[in-house]
Amino acid sequence: MRETFTKGMARNIYYGGGVFFFLVLIGLTVDTVKGLPATDNSENITEQVAAGKRLWEINDCIGCHSLLGEGAYFAPELGNVYTRFGESTEAIKAFIKYRPVDGVKGRRSMPQFNLTDEELEEIAQFLKYVDGIKTARNWPPNIQG
Amino acid sequence: MKPDEIQLKQASRATLYSLLNLTMLPIVGFISLCLLYRKTTSNTIDRYYVLLGIKTNLYAAAALFLVTALMIFMGGFESPWTWVYVISYFVFVHALFILFATWSMVRSWTGEKLKRSFLSK
Amino acid sequence: MMKYESQGIAKMYFIAAIGLFLGQILFGIIMGLQYVMGDFLFPEIPFNVARMVHTNLLIVWLLFGFMGSAYFLVPEEAERELYAPWLAKLMFWIFLVAGVLTILGYLLVPYAKLAEITMNDLLPTMGREFLEQPTITKIGIVIVVLAFIFNIGMTVLSGRKTVINLVLLTGLVGLAVFFLFSFYNPDNLVLDKYFWWFVVHLWVEGVWELIMASLLAYVLIKVTGVDREVIEKWLYLIVGMALISGLIGTGHHFFWIGTPDYWQWLGSIFSALEPIPFFMMTLFAFNVVNKRRRDHPNKAAVLWALGTGVMAFLGAGVWGFLHTLAPINFYTHGTQITAAHGHMAFYGAYVMVVLTMISYSMPIMRGQKAANERAQVFEMWSFWMMTVAMVFITLFLTGAGILQVYLQRYSENPESFMVVQDKVAMFYWMRELAGLVFLAGLLLYIYSFFAKGKEVEFVEE
Numbered sequence: 001m002r003e004t005f006t007k008g009m010a011r012n013i014y015y016g017g018g019v020f021f022f023l024v025l026i027g028l029t030v031d032t033v034k035g036l037p038a039t040d041n042s043e044n045i046t047e048q049v050a051a052g053k054r055l056w057e058i059n060d061c062i063g064c065h066s067l068l069g070e071g072a073y074f075a076p077e078l079g080n081v082y083t084r085f086g087e088s089t090e091a092i093k094a095f096i097k098y099r100p101v102d103g104v105k106g107r108r109s110m111p112q113f114n115l116t117d118e119e120l121e122e123i124a125q126f127l128k129y130v131d132g133i134k135t136a137r138n139w140p141p142n143i144q145g
Numbered sequence: 146m147k148p149d150e151i152q153l154k155q156a157s158r159a160t161l162y163s164l165l166n167l168t169m170l171p172i173v174g175f176i177s178l179c180l181l182y183r184k185t186t187s188n189t190i191d192r193y194y195v196l197l198g199i200k201t202n203l204y205a206a207a208a209l210f211l212v213t214a215l216m217i218f219m220g221g222f223e224s225p226w227t228w229v230y231v232i233s234y235f236v237f238v239h240a241l242f243i244l245f246a247t248w249s250m251v252r253s254w255t256g257e258k259l260k261r262s263f264l265s266k
Numbered sequence: 267m268m269k270y271e272s273q274g275i276a277k278m279y280f281i282a283a284i285g286l287f288l289g290q291i292l293f294g295i296i297m298g299l300q301y302v303m304g305d306f307l308f309p310e311i312p313f314n315v316a317r318m319v320h321t322n323l324l325i326v327w328l329l330f331g332f333m334g335s336a337y338f339l340v341p342e343e344a345e346r347e348l349y350a351p352w353l354a355k356l357m358f359w360i361f362l363v364a365g366v367l368t369i370l371g372y373l374l375v376p377y378a379k380l381a382e383i384t385m386n387d388l389l390p391t392m393g394r395e396f397l398e399q400p401t402i403t404k405i406g407i408v409i410v411v412l413a414f415i416f417n418i419g420m421t422v423l424s425g426r427k428t429v430i431n432l433v434l435l436t437g438l439v440g441l442a443v444f445f446l447f448s449f450y451n452p453d454n455l456v457l458d459k460y461f462w463w464f465v466v467h468l469w470v471e472g473v474w475e476l477i478m479a480s481l482l483a484y485v486l487i488k489v490t491g492v493d494r495e496v497i498e499k500w501l502y503l504i505v506g507m508a509l510i511s512g513l514i515g516t517g518h519h520f521f522w523i524g525t526p527d528y529w530q531w532l533g534s535i536f537s538a539l540e541p542i543p544f545f546m547m548t549l550f551a552f553n554v555v556n557k558r559r560r561d562h563p564n565k566a567a568v569l570w571a572l573g574t575g576v577m578a579f580l581g582a583g584v585w586g587f588l589h590t591l592a593p594i595n596f597y598t599h600g601t602q603i604t605a606a607h608g609h610m611a612f613y614g615a616y617v618m619v620v621l622t623m624i625s626y627s628m629p630i631m632r633g634q635k636a637a638n639e640r641a642q643v644f645e646m647w648s649f650w651m652m653t654v655a656m657v658f659i660t661l662f663l664t665g666a667g668i669l670q671v672y673l674q675r676y677s678e679n680p681e682s683f684m685v686v687q688d689k690v691a692m693f694y695w696m697r698e699l700a701g702l703v704f705l706a707g708l709l710l711y712i713y714s715f716f717a718k719g720k721e722v723e724f725v726e727e
């Protein structure tokens with residue numbers, strides 16, 4: 001490195017650049033959060049949906065599935081499962097409800113979570129809400145997720 | 146013979162152009178290398194690195210574009226398997242060339258050839 | 267041969283780290299098998315449980331590694347004993363017990379039950395990727411990390427303030443601060459996801475890079491004898507570039523989660539710059555080793571340091587760039603391409619930098635300048651086995667990912683997820699084989715600490 005480029009200059013790039021772009025990130029975050037209601041489908045977050053999100057979490061569904069492309073890659077994307085299942089919460093509920101306890105031989109299987117009918121409804125409503133989030137370019141690229 | 150200041154500068158410029166040609170400025174980097182060639186004389190460290198850069202980039206062009214084109218030609222544009230090979234191969238081998246050019250650059254900074262030559266030292 | 271007695275505390279941290287590393291890999295192997303033999307260990311250890319064990323062990327052992335590294339390096343740089351050695355020892359046991367209990371909790375009771383036992387309802391934070399720990403464990407982590415930073419901070423601030431120490435300290439403070447976002451879990455999924463990345467991305471592509479670069483700089487000074495001024499200038503530039511590119515680079519995660527469209531531009535442009543700091547680390551390691559003033563007897567440590575430079579660039583820089591532009595990420599988002607990148611980046615950057623520190627410091631803590639020749643040969647073999655295995659794991663997952671993208675997302679007649687998974691099974695088998703080689707390499711690595719042989723010769727400076 002050239003001698004004209006001093007350590008002091010390098011230090012200023014570090015502290016200056018770090019602070020500056022951190023502030024920019026905060027600014028963009030404020031703007032993003034303000035603009036979210038246009039896309040985030042928050043008007044449809046009912047108590048049922050909120051309870052569904054909690055169920056989604058405490059059963060660690062994200063440990064196998066992805067949701068809007070984030071999570072695990074062992075089982076299908078669920079951000080658009082409501083659409084994929086013919087816009088039927090009943091189909092979603094039935095699928096979760098009738099998973100065999102011991103799985104399917106030789107295949108990847110989803111556990112039997114023993115959810116009550118009420119809980120099944122909450123999870124299904126949550127997935128329906130997620131499907132309503134307006135993602136850019138309507139991600140995922142197609143119905144298969 | 147110890148390289149002088151200008152030769153050292155040109156040597157590190159040569160390796161930089163070579164690296165740029167492999168990354169952000171393809172073609173531009175290569176042309177710069179060729180232009181730099183004319184400023185060097187034989188048996189000097191800068192000539193050595195200009196030639197190394199030119200060779201590296203020619204090999205890279207062959208290894209990346211020729212082989213890739215061959216893969217596409219043989220596998221067919223429509224087959225997903227073609228892309229499995231082409232993308233993995235291209236990314237990995239490209240990265241290896243970049244790493245090689247980086248090591249060359251570091252060597253040129255200390256005015257040494259790629260390999261330590263025990264005779265001249 | 268340690269300059270300060272309290273540096274020796276690092277040893278227990280490193281031993282724990284390596285033990286948990288082994289656990290991580292065993293669960294990786296289990297999952298790798300579940301990918302191709304779906305009913306393996308079902309329903310006893312479902313995939314999601316194995317996965318949280320795998321990833322949480324990774325994070326916890328890396329934290330052990332960072333802490334151990336800091337305890338070794340900071341006193342020497344600050345030229346004084348650690349502020350409170352007893353606190354470091356106490357925190358070690360708290361962290362280890364909390365970590366082990368949490369992992370046992372994952373394995374022994376259903377996750378929903380664990381949530382109930384630990385009263386997740388009071389402050390629900392569980393069940394998000396990488397942040398699966400019960401809230402109480404998260405609070406424990408915060409306490410341990412704060413005590414650690416206090417200890418390190420007091421040592422740094424009352425001692426010689428080197429650039430390495432200051433950069434390390436900012437990195438550690440950042441680690442603690444950004445972890446606090448793990449307690450924020452709104453019902454609004456988009457908000458939840460947005461701030462989830464403040465932990466995950468701002469860790470691995472932000473503050474952890476500061477930690478990594480300062481550890482690397484420290485070891486390079488030690489093994490090459492190159493002038494501190496030169497190294498410090500590099501260090502500042504690397505971490506400067508890391509923040510300049512990485513902070514707004516967070517936007518590469520805000521393409522498709524319901525966030526505004528402008529992130530496609532910002533995220534693509536800034537994250538396209540993110541390979542630069544990783545490239546600079548390669549350049550830095552190459553340059554400093556090339557200019558070395560001495561041949562250090564610990565050849566293994568030099569190999570690890572160079573390997574970190576190269577593999578971090580490949581995993582984070584090259585494999586990150588591969589899918590970071592929005593038009594490409596549209597197709598690759600959340601596929602095996604992501605997994606390929608995640609593996610090589612974590613290994614190349616953070617696993618390897620911790621192993622570099624261990625390689626350099628462990629012999630010193632055991633009273634030698636370097637391990638004996640035979641031990642070093644084993645260690646270097648283990649380096650190659652693990653590293654080459656990781657390259658193959660990455661390549662196989664990349665192959666699987668490309669096919670997956672093509673068949674499931676790109677093709678005119680997209681096929682369903684599970685159908686495609688069957689079609690790419692061959693790649694998963696090969697990944698599993700490479701994983702077994704990785705495991706063998708790790709076992710050899712562990713063995714190298716016990717190998718006896720001829721002591722290395724060196725001239726004392």
Ligand code: HEM
Nearest residue numbers: 072073074294295297298604605608609612613617701704
């Ligand atoms: C050596 C054998 C290994 C095997 C067979 C293995 C296997 C796996 C599998 C199957 C997953 C889950 C992918 C999914 O969600 O579907 C995973 C995730 C993960 N593993 Fe490993 N792993 C291994 C080693 C490692 C190592 C050495 C590291 C760290 C350096 C690592 C870090 C990770 C990370 C960060 C994830 C989460 C990835 C993501 O979310 O994209 N693994 N691993």
Ligand code: HEM
Nearest residue numbers: 470518537540582586587589590599600604608611612615
């Ligand atoms: C050492 C540094 C890095 C580590 C440890 C790392 C690790 C990871 C991991 C584990 C994920 C998966 C997260 C999830 O589970 O959803 C991920 C995602 C991603 N990383 Fe990195 N990364 C690093 C650096 C980079 C860099 C430098 C770039 C860009 C040049 C990059 C680009 C991306 C992108 C675009 C994704 C999202 C993939 C998707 O859409 O599914 N990463 N990274």
Ligand SMILES: [Fe+2]
Nearest residue numbers: 467471516518
């Ligand atoms: Fe990221």
